Amino acid sequence: MVLPDQVLYAMEAALNGLLSGVMYALVALGFVLIFKASGVFNYAQGVMALFAALTLVGIQQGQVPFADVINLIPGVEVHGFGWTVPALLAIVLTGLVMIGMALIIEALILKHLVNQPPIILFMATIGLAYFLEGLGDTMWGADIKTMDVGLPQGMSGTIDTVTNAWFGYGFYVDQLNIVATVVAAVLVALLMLFSQYSKQGRALRAVADDHQAALSVGISLRFIWVLVWSIAGFVALVAGIMWGARSGVQFSLSLIALKALPVLMLGGFTSIPGAIVGGLIIGVGEQLFEFWVGPLVGGATENWFAYVLALVFLVFRPQGLFGEKIIERV
Amino acid sequence: MKLKLATLALATGLMGGVLTAAPAMADLVFPSLSYRTGPYAANGIPFADGYADYMTLLNERDGGIGGEKVKLLECETGYNTEKGVECYESTKGSGALVYQPLSTGITYQLIPKASADGIPMLTSGYGRTSAADGKVFKWIFNFPANYWDGASIMVKYLLSQNNDSLKGKKIALVYHNSAYGKEPIRTLQELEKMYGFKLSLIPVDHPGQEQKSQWLQIRRDKPDYVLMWGWGVMNPVAIQEAANIRFPMDHFIGIWWSGSENDVKPVGAKADGYKALNFNGVGDDFPVYGDLKKYVYDAGKAAGAGDQKGTVLYNRGLYAAFLVTQAAKLAQQDTGKPQITPADMRDALEKLDISDKVMADAGMAGFGATFKVSCANHGGPGEAKVNQWDAKAGKWKVVTDWITSDKKVIDPLIEEDAAAYAKENNITPRADCN
Numbered sequence: 001m002v003l004p005d006q007v008l009y010a011m012e013a014a015l016n017g018l019l020s021g022v023m024y025a026l027v028a029l030g031f032v033l034i035f036k037a038s039g040v041f042n043y044a045q046g047v048m049a050l051f052a053a054l055t056l057v058g059i060q061q062g063q064v065p066f067a068d069v070i071n072l073i074p075g076v077e078v079h080g081f082g083w084t085v086p087a088l089l090a091i092v093l094t095g096l097v098m099i100g101m102a103l104i105i106e107a108l109i110l111k112h113l114v115n116q117p118p119i120i121l122f123m124a125t126i127g128l129a130y131f132l133e134g135l136g137d138t139m140w141g142a143d144i145k146t147m148d149v150g151l152p153q154g155m156s157g158t159i160d161t162v163t164n165a166w167f168g169y170g171f172y173v174d175q176l177n178i179v180a181t182v183v184a185a186v187l188v189a190l191l192m193l194f195s196q197y198s199k200q201g202r203a204l205r206a207v208a209d210d211h212q213a214a215l216s217v218g219i220s221l222r223f224i225w226v227l228v229w230s231i232a233g234f235v236a237l238v239a240g241i242m243w244g245a246r247s248g249v250q251f252s253l254s255l256i257a258l259k260a261l262p263v264l265m266l267g268g269f270t271s272i273p274g275a276i277v278g279g280l281i282i283g284v285g286e287q288l289f290e291f292w293v294g295p296l297v298g299g300a301t302e303n304w305f306a307y308v309l310a311l312v313f314l315v316f317r318p319q320g321l322f323g324e325k326i327i328e329r330v
Numbered sequence: 331m332k333l334k335l336a337t338l339a340l341a342t343g344l345m346g347g348v349l350t351a352a353p354a355m356a357d358l359v360f361p362s363l364s365y366r367t368g369p370y371a372a373n374g375i376p377f378a379d380g381y382a383d384y385m386t387l388l389n390e391r392d393g394g395i396g397g398e399k400v401k402l403l404e405c406e407t408g409y410n411t412e413k414g415v416e417c418y419e420s421t422k423g424s425g426a427l428v429y430q431p432l433s434t435g436i437t438y439q440l441i442p443k444a445s446a447d448g449i450p451m452l453t454s455g456y457g458r459t460s461a462a463d464g465k466v467f468k469w470i471f472n473f474p475a476n477y478w479d480g481a482s483i484m485v486k487y488l489l490s491q492n493n494d495s496l497k498g499k500k501i502a503l504v505y506h507n508s509a510y511g512k513e514p515i516r517t518l519q520e521l522e523k524m525y526g527f528k529l530s531l532i533p534v535d536h537p538g539q540e541q542k543s544q545w546l547q548i549r550r551d552k553p554d555y556v557l558m559w560g561w562g563v564m565n566p567v568a569i570q571e572a573a574n575i576r577f578p579m580d581h582f583i584g585i586w587w588s589g590s591e592n593d594v595k596p597v598g599a600k601a602d603g604y605k606a607l608n609f610n611g612v613g614d615d616f617p618v619y620g621d622l623k624k625y626v627y628d629a630g631k632a633a634g635a636g637d638q639k640g641t642v643l644y645n646r647g648l649y650a651a652f653l654v655t656q657a658a659k660l661a662q663q664d665t666g667k668p669q670i671t672p673a674d675m676r677d678a679l680e681k682l683d684i685s686d687k688v689m690a691d692a693g694m695a696g697f698g699a700t701f702k703v704s705c706a707n708h709g710g711p712g713e714a715k716v717n718q719w720d721a722k723a724g725k726w727k728v729v730t731d732w733i734t735s736d737k738k739v740i741d742p743l744i745e746e747d748a749a750a751y752a753k754e755n756n757i758t759p760r761a762d763c764n
Contacts (some may be wrong), residue, residue: 009550016542023540068635133367141635142371144566144592154574154600172549174542174574243539246570248596252369252537252563259540290543300507300533302543 003167012171013291014284019177021283022184026242027260028267028275029187030235035269036208037228038110040121044129046257048098048233051136053240053249055097057145060090065139087149091237098233099226106226114221133254142251147244151179180242184276187238191231191272200227208270258303262310268323277321282306357401358394358658358670360385360651361421363431366634368408369537370562372592373643375634377432378404380647382633383626387618388655390625395655396662398669411435418443427675428452428654434510442755445469450676454650455480455586455609459513462709463748464680465759471679473653473710474699475609475735477559478743480585481514482735483607483714484557485521487583497526502553504544504560504568507533511559514585518557520739538564545571558584565593569601579603579719586714589726590642594719602721605729607714610649611697612726614640618648618693642717642726649698656692657682680705699732705763712740 003011027049034042042048058065062081070078085093109124152175160170195201206214207224215221240249243256267278286302286309294301319325362381365374385400394400403424405417414436418429429444429451431437437457444451445468452471453461459478461470475483488496503518505511515531522529530551532544538560545568548556556577560568565588572582580603584593589606622639626632638644654675661670661678670678682703689695699713712735717726752759 009546013543013546016546020540020542071635074630137367137371142366142375143637144372144596146596146598148598153570155576172546172575247539247563247567248592250369250372250563250592250596251367252539255369255537256539287543291546294543298533299531299544300535302540303535 008167008169013287017284017287018280021279022181024259024263025276025279026184026239027256028263030232031264032275033228033232039118043125046254047129047132048236049240050253051132052237053244054136054140056090056094057249058140059093060085095234099230102226102229102233110225145249147249151245262306265310266313268320270324271322274322285309358398359401359425361403361426363407363417364404365407365409370409376638376641376643377647379633379638380644381651384648384651386626386631387622395658396668415439427672430650449672450679460744460747462744464706464708465763466748466752471708474701475712475714476709477513478517478740479712479735481517483733484583486733487716499527500553501527502530502532502556504532504558506560507535534564541567541571545575549575556582558588560588566596569597573600599721601719604719606717608717609714610646616694
């Protein structure tokens with residue numbers, strides 16, 4: 001099939017945009033889960049991804065947590081346990097750490113803020129973000145760490161060969177993005193199954209619909225919060241692995257949250273499919289805009305274009321594409 | 331009531347004194363505007379550690395400089411311009427002799443402040459390039475090399491690799507979309523006209539974690555070489571993406587802020603062959619490291635976690651401390667007094683002569699280029715070497731000798747930009763400088 005070069009390049013950009021969008025959606029999912037269950041915009045979600053990634057690498061490499069603090073004791077010098085942990089086991093252990101973190105957050109922060117206005121809870125998550133960033137630094141150090149859990153990276157030879165055979169031009173697609181897409185699909189499917197068919201999932205949806213009604217039928221709000229923060233912690237771990245594999249695990253990882261905001265504005269804060277669709281629209285939109293308009297305006301349009309696109313959607317659908325329309329009666 | 335107020339004021343004053351740990355008046359105060367937290371911490375830490383360790387070495391080995399203890403005042407900026415300015419304001423009254431903020435954004439904000447306050451600033455390899463013009467920027471120094479030198483050195487290196495001709499070659503500049511990243515554009519455009527290559531500009535927005543569209547463009551355009559002006563996470567992501575599209579690593583050259591271990595290690599074996607400029611020594615095979623081990627590391631006085639020695643950015647911090655402390659020594663000699671003022675420091679910076687002997691005496695032979703600063707030239711020689719990453723050995727290899735920038739191209743640009751700055755800010759260029 002012979003297509004003009006510009007069409008092929010645009011197709012390649014769109015395909016990469018779709019896959020990048022999945023990476024954004026992975027981050028956005030964590031926000032959605034917590035907002036759905038508690039009405040809290042979790043400012044700390046990006047830092048949770050960073051903390052999870054730091055913990056995973058730390059466990060995997062057998063680092064001693066708080067080594068720098070321990071080394072302040074005269075005559076003591078520790079750096080590592082001297083062992084390495086297999087990637088899968090390290091992921092499970094990090095998942096447990098994230099559950100532990102959810103328990104602590106519930107006990108120390110959320111429990112005391114029941115019935116407070118959402119802005120108070122939001123402010124609490126800002127504090128949590130700064131605390132977690134400092135904790136991650138103190139526990140594992142601020143040096144850049146290599147994320148090595150065996151994920152493939154680099155150009156996909158299969159897609160290159162297939163598209164070359166079809167169009168006479170091999171498309172570039174990063175294998176890591178393909179893996180991220182599969183992982184995101186599995187994650188969303190599991191989350192949907194959980195929320196539709198499990199008892200706890202139904203309780204979670206009930207809490208999302210109406211806290212007081214859920215409480216009146218005996219659903220434990222505290223348990224649901226621990227559950228949802230644990231799941232969000234696990235989603236943060238997945239996002240941290242995918243983004244950390246690309247850039248190394250460093251403190252700028254927490255800034256991936258910036259990529260999720262336009263996705264949330266577009267897809268809606270309360271919809272899991274919305275996070276995915278929003279991510280895909282933002283991903284494709286910014287890649288095609290950069291491809292067509294970028295050269296005319298000096299490039300680097302992705303960051304601001306994502307927000308402009310989200311704002312345009314907001315004008316027509318303030319609740320986002322899949323968000324619930326909020327009707328408040330006086 | 332008055333007594334109570336006086337007591338309160340006294341108590342507050344005493345507490346303030348304790349909390350800010352004001353140095354004894356006899357100390358030589360060197361503020362360190364560091365960033366050990368935030369998204370750029372991984373790069374800020376080694377520089378700050380190197381800077382601090384060299385100061386500790388002088389105190390422990392030599393009893394300070396000229397008998398005066400060195401006092402390091404570290405203030406955390408988080409690489410945030412506003413915080414950097416706050417750090418400056420909060421430390422300048424402590425007898426600060428010279429500032430080195432390690433941030434182009436902070437530097438731009440501090441240039442008018444430091445000039446007005448009469449405190450010199452040294453921004454080696456960053457900041458405002460035209461500050462090399464001492465006639466306009468009396469208090470600002472940026473030796474031994476600036477961004478425009480970097481651009482020129484890269485092109486000179488490429489010329490040497492292509493039989494002195496770049497005609498028809500395609501060169502892409504991937505840059506951090508900020509004042510820092512845009513610095514080399516003008517010089518590269520001049521060089522483009524001069525040597526007939528085709529320059530394409532590819533900006534990357536902060537922080538640079540997502541660069542798919544930029545590298546798709548590079549894959550489509552197929553440039554012969556890619557140059558990079560990156561910082562922080564942008565660097566490893568760019569090197570990773572270059573590896574992903576199978577761009578030849580030895581045709582990818584970064585500026586000195588894109589050439590540390592932090593930039594290549596996350597990419598692993600695929601970063602092998604990546605090149606970057608550097609204006610300071612690589613590794614720990616210098617006599618000064620023997621002294622550092624004896625007086626600092628083994629004595630448990632290393633800054634931070636003590637795990638950065640020999641890295642590119644640690645050595646740059648070491649070098650930065652070496653340069654300003656040499657100036658302090660010179661200021662003491664010139665004034666004949668151990669306690670010096672920021673003005674004495676400025677005068678000494680302007681007369682600094684970093685010879686082979688000076689570096690050898692400091693146990694740092696070959697650590698940097700030899701140069702003399704002058705009233706008109708605050709920018710130094712504009713020299714750098716090309717380093718290449720050996721992923722297997724996990725080390726940078728130095729693959730060239732010192733390459734000097736093309737001053738015929740750089741100097742008129744510096745003069746033009748400095749003149750524009752002088753006009754905007756009503757500065758009369760110093761008449762006593764030639």
